[in-house]
Amino acid sequence: MDTSSPAALVNAQILNMFVGRRVRTVVQVQRNEGGFLVGQSTDGHQLTIKSSVDVPVSHFMEVYGIAENSQTIRAEVCTDFGPDFGEILCAYGVCLCPFYHSTVN
Template identity: 45%
Template sequence: MDTSSPSIFVNGESLPLYIGKRVRAVVQVIQSDGADTTAKSTDEHQLIIKGLPVIPPLKFVEVIGIADGNQSVHAQTWTNFGDAFGTTF
């Protein structure tokens, strides 16, 4: 585990407190066009994620990046959890 550049977990409400800092969030994709992705945070806020590849709607993604606005994150890395995040089969 790389601990040289830690990131804090955020949701839509807490994101503005960390502008310019490295953050981590789990979001559900609403719309993705390859430049900006509109997503819903765990507390139902709408966020813009910059730098993600095109991801189909309703997929869950963990994003690590820099908070660059009150409701936006510039993604550095991401993990696609698919559409079954948090469910059991």
């Protein structure tokens, strides 16, 4: 049993509280700058994800990793959540945007 390194679910605003620690978040990929991805956080800020994983632009991506600073996460695991993550929530009239993303394309 290991609860020693839980990954805190963060957005950009509270990322700086977890610098140096393991975090988990979802971003919408905006661009790939070779070796790192720039994505929009759930609260609308830009986060840099150090990762070699190639996730298509506009896809939502979950990131497990270490917060290097208040804008950068060194990814350990990236999961492509696809281009329409979160849409079903709005389809059901439930606004959960503060939990995961600010806009649905």
